[in-house]
Structure formats: C-alpha cells, structure tokens
Amino acid sequence: MKVHVFAALKDVMPAALELNATDIRTIRELKETLLLTYPDAVTLLNACRFSSEKEILPLEKEITDYENIFVIPPSSGG
Template sequence: MKIHVYAGLKDYFQPEFEVSEPVTNTDELKAHLLTLNDKAGDILSSCRFAVEEGFIDNAFKLKEHDTIVIIPPASGG
C-alpha cells in the first residue's frame, strides 16, 4: 500500500513511501509505522487517516492496494 504523509510527519518519514507488510486497519498501520520510526509516536497518535479522499476510522478495512493519506493535526496562526 502507498502512504502519503504531510506537515510534521515528513520529519519522520519520506513524503511518499510504500508498506508491503499486511495491515488491516489504522491501528496496525500506526504500529508498523512506529517500527519504522518510533520517534513519530506522539504525532501519529493524533493524526487522521484518509483513503480515496475520505477520512476513515479504525473499523475501515485497509486493502493491499489502497493509498493512505496521513494528516497530522493542523495549527494556525
């Protein structure tokens, strides 16, 4: 599956990368991402996940060929 990250997550991961390990929901994906970079834990815990331009929750079943967008919380000023 393809992963796209934005904003502060780019400090921990490439903006676009692929995950070949089987993950079926957002909790499993977060756990896998923490194995790639455990320093991203705080920001990952507050991120939103989207597939096909729609936000998803943990009940959404991820598929091998999905493109997942991970969006950290926004702050403005």
C-alpha cells in the same frame, strides 16, 4: 499501498512510503506499524487521522483496495 505523510511528519519519516505488507489488515495495524518503524514520530502519529482519497478512515476500517492512504496531521485555524 502507498502511504503519504505531510507537514512535520516529513521531518522524521519519508513523505511517501510503499508498503506491501500483507499482515496489515486495518488502519490501526498500519498505525501500529508506523509507530514501531518511526519511533521519532510517535507523538505526531498519535495525533493524526488517516484517510483515503475520498474519506477519513476510522482505525477499525479494513484496508482493502486503497491505493493511497494519507496520514493527516492535526491542524488549527483561525
């Protein structure tokens, strides 16, 4: 699976990561792996949502056949 990050996350981790870990079964486990691997990104990652190419993925969602997962940082608008 390829994990894509945006905005300020790109300052503390690669913009795209290729993960082949078979022990990552859910979005929550993916998030925990990223938190451990990139401690400088903890605050940002805790505020992010995760999505596939089609939908926002809840933390409980099992990772099955997602080719790409996107880490969506918080945003605000006016």
